[in-house]
Amino acid sequence: MIIDFHAHLWARDDAEEAMAEVAARHGVDRICISAIRSYVPDIAEVEQLNARTLRAMRRWPGLYLGFVYVNPKHGDVALRMIDEAAGQGMVAIKLWTSCYASDPSVFAIAEKAIELDWPILQHSWRKWTGNLPTESDPRHVARLAERYPELRLVMAHIGGDWEYAIKAARHCPNLCVDTSGSLAHTGMLEMAIGELGADRVIWGTDMPGADLIYTLAKVDRAPLRPRDKAKLLGGNAQRLLGGSVNQ
Amino acid sequence: MTIDFSCTIGPWAFRRLQVTTAEGTRKALRREGIERAVVSSLPAVLYKNPHAGNEQLAEELGGPSRFCVPFAVLNPSLPGWREDLRRCAQDLGMRGLRLYPNYQRYSLRSRETKALVRGAAKLGWPVCVSVRLEDERFHHWAMKVKPTPVAAIARLALDLPQATVVLSGGSYADLGAFFSAVGDAPNAYAEIGWVKSPLEAVKACVQQFGAERLLMGTSFPFDVPWCGTEKITRADIADEAKQAIMGGNAARLLGLGR
Numbered sequence: 001m002i003i004d005f006h007a008h009l010w011a012r013d014d015a016e017e018a019m020a021e022v023a024a025r026h027g028v029d030r031i032c033i034s035a036i037r038s039y040v041p042d043i044a045e046v047e048q049l050n051a052r053t054l055r056a057m058r059r060w061p062g063l064y065l066g067f068v069y070v071n072p073k074h075g076d077v078a079l080r081m082i083d084e085a086a087g088q089g090m091v092a093i094k095l096w097t098s099c100y101a102s103d104p105s106v107f108a109i110a111e112k113a114i115e116l117d118w119p120i121l122q123h124s125w126r127k128w129t130g131n132l133p134t135e136s137d138p139r140h141v142a143r144l145a146e147r148y149p150e151l152r153l154v155m156a157h158i159g160g161d162w163e164y165a166i167k168a169a170r171h172c173p174n175l176c177v178d179t180s181g182s183l184a185h186t187g188m189l190e191m192a193i194g195e196l197g198a199d200r201v202i203w204g205t206d207m208p209g210a211d212l213i214y215t216l217a218k219v220d221r222a223p224l225r226p227r228d229k230a231k232l233l234g235g236n237a238q239r240l241l242g243g244s245v246n247q
Numbered sequence: 248m249t250i251d252f253s254c255t256i257g258p259w260a261f262r263r264l265q266v267t268t269a270e271g272t273r274k275a276l277r278r279e280g281i282e283r284a285v286v287s288s289l290p291a292v293l294y295k296n297p298h299a300g301n302e303q304l305a306e307e308l309g310g311p312s313r314f315c316v317p318f319a320v321l322n323p324s325l326p327g328w329r330e331d332l333r334r335c336a337q338d339l340g341m342r343g344l345r346l347y348p349n350y351q352r353y354s355l356r357s358r359e360t361k362a363l364v365r366g367a368a369k370l371g372w373p374v375c376v377s378v379r380l381e382d383e384r385f386h387h388w389a390m391k392v393k394p395t396p397v398a399a400i401a402r403l404a405l406d407l408p409q410a411t412v413v414l415s416g417g418s419y420a421d422l423g424a425f426f427s428a429v430g431d432a433p434n435a436y437a438e439i440g441w442v443k444s445p446l447e448a449v450k451a452c453v454q455q456f457g458a459e460r461l462l463m464g465t466s467f468p469f470d471v472p473w474c475g476t477e478k479i480t481r482a483d484i485a486d487e488a489k490q491a492i493m494g495g496n497a498a499r500l501l502g503l504g505r
Binding site for chain 1: 263264265266382385386387388391443444447448449467468471473481
């Protein structure tokens with residue numbers, strides 16, 4: 001089973017339809033989605049975004065796996081959104097740029113994820129041009145993983161600067177990375193698998209902002225051992241998401 | 248014929264590249280079914296004397312190559328580029344020009360740059376102008392280099408219609424700005440190695456810009472070569488468009504037959 005661990009509903013009004021069509025054409029079985037828009041959203045916006053995710057899940061029940069998007073700064077409201085999402089069939093939490101992954105406001109979210117046995121997908125990009133004010137560096141993500149060793153945490157985009165990020169993450173066995181985004185550098189997958197192990201590297205696209213064929217080829221065509229490739233393309237996501245993938 | 252229009256050979260100061268030799272490049276690209284590759288010296292981008300990189304590349308190739316089509320890297324703001332251009336053509340067997348105005352800090356609007364591009368055009372050479380080599384977010388902290396302005400590349404193509412100007416390393420948005428500025432100018436091309444978005448990127452390019460002026464590029468050895476080819480061969484576009492982008496257009500520019 002091929003599972004895209006990192007896609008979004010944003011940038012275009014028809015993202016749901018467009019991604020479903022392209023995924024069917026290229027053999028992608030499941031797409032993990034979260035709806036995002038503002039870097040630091042208010043409560044009303046987050047509610048609207050999660051409602052969009054829910055609509056997509058219901059319209060394409062065999063395809064879309066919903067990740068509830070929250071702003072940890074919303075405190076108890078964010079926790080309530082997660083509980084509601086669990087009741088609606090969502091399967092994981094998406095954190096973006098509302099605050100650093102190591103911010104104390106994230107601790108309650110991490111504890112809720114552990115309670116639900118859900119993974120957290122945390123955006124991270126080490127940008128040498130300068131990060132957004134509260135955009136997580138891979139070291140912020142590693143700090144959260146260190147604090148909660150039982151939390152299953154996924155650092156998006158292999159942290160952007162992947163050599164930096166892999167070294168920041170390698171001592172945290174509960175921290176995985178996803179391959180989503182535009183970078184398809186030579187040596188990137190080899191270092192990720194070599195340093196973290198194939199169990200900690202997960203395929204993702206970042207659709208609709210990224211080309212599906214390009215991001216799929218990054219892993220699908222890479223000269224990896226078949227067993228490792230199967231883990232990256234779906235096995236690891238299945239392990240993290242459990243039975244919800246098969247429903 | 249499948250032709251890669253965006254390869255470089257040699258080491259890069261800011262990242263250890265897995266392949267830095269001509270033979271390694273040939274093997275890696277042949278595995279992807281690529282039959283010819285436009286190559287230029289990567290260290291020449293940063294050398295104070297870029298022509299030393301051209302000489303280094305020629306030594307690395309060891310004579311005429313069936314696979315590699317060498318392009319010269321020259322900086323028109325430095326003294327002696329006319330003689331370097333002559334040597335690249337007559338002594339080193341180069342067949343095109345690649346410019347890095349952002350790394351080498353010169354203007355595409357300068358008299359000297361236009362003289363160099365005219366010189367390349369007289370030789371029948373395509374002129375690739377690099378927008379970027381690496382994602383700006385990924386640049387080394389000691390050397391952050393802004394993209395070459397796309398508007399200036401478009402202006403160059405419009406001002407010098409006798410030259411074939413190829414925008415290289417441009418994103419989908421860059422291609423949009425470029426083709427919007429040049430209109431249907433037949434001498435303006437874009438290499439699409441850096442087009443990685445939106446969702447169906449190559450299909451969108453063909454719909455927006457047509458297939459006739461697009462060239463396949465892998466950005467090897469920065470990027471793995473298979474993403475650059477797969478995104479075209481598996482795209483939801485006509486076979487004729489795929490053939491044109493994968494090599495037909497490049498063969499025409501380079502004067503290559505089967």
